[in-house]
Amino acid sequence: MSPQSSTRPLSLTERRKLATQLEIAHAAAELFTAHGPGGTTAEAIADRAGVALRTFYRYFRSKQDAVGPLLAVGGERWRALLAASEPGAALPDALAGAVAKVLDAPDEAAAVGLRQARGLLRAAADDPALRAVWYRVNQESEERLRPVVAELAGEGAGPLDIRLAAAAATDAIRIALETWAETDADVTGPGSPAELAARCLRELMGGTGLPRGRQASPGPASRP
Structure with missing residues (x-):
């Protein structure tokens, strides 16, 4: 478990943030597996995850980082x-x-x-x-x-x-x-x-x- 989760329960906002990050991660993994990182854009990952591109970059610095x-x-x-x-x-x-x-x-x-x-x-x-x-x-x-x-x-x-x-x-x-x-x-x-x-x-x-x-x-x- 993460250091944060070992000391106190996560707030609703924190749980939502983690859920969004994981949704983006799953979308990136699906696209990387199908098309490779070179054939995948951050825009495509955001679209697959159902989030705005600015939301993607709020959480991740690059498509690979996702x-x-x-x-x-x-x-x-x-x-x-x-x-x-x-x-x-x-x-x-x-x-x-x-x-x-x-x-x-x-x-x-x-x-x-x-x-x-x-x-x-x-x-x-x-x-x-x-x-x-x-x-x-x-x-x-x-x-x-x-x-x-x-x-x-x-x-x-x-x-x-x-x-x-x-x-x-x-x-x-x-x-x-x-x-x-x-x-x-x-x-x-x-x-x-x-x-x-x-x-x-x-x-x-x-x-x-x-x-x-x-x-x-x-x-x-x-x-x-």
């Missing part, structure tokens, strides 16, 4: 799941469980969201500005993850281990999604984001000084 809120949704859900982990769980286990849940596709809506992310990552391959948005979202997610990791790790964890764990977990999801986007693998089963992320997390967490916990399982959604 998909930022959509790409950040998964990270917000992931941090919330991690923060709600069972007390006393080993940090690697808590991270693995949260990763599996956020990349799971239990229903069609979740599957659609993953496929939309795949379309954006494929479009980003030929668009440096869109790639920059993806990297920025991941960096922000990592920074917001650190206090959650610190809380779960306890007083014995050093600052370096906390940063390494947050970086490893964030990169596990990023690399998994990027790798999956380059293939035609389904949203579940072999080669799915959940399976790939579990593999990445096991390898990357080995570089931290935190207790390893149990071996992470890829979860039901990623088993053959």
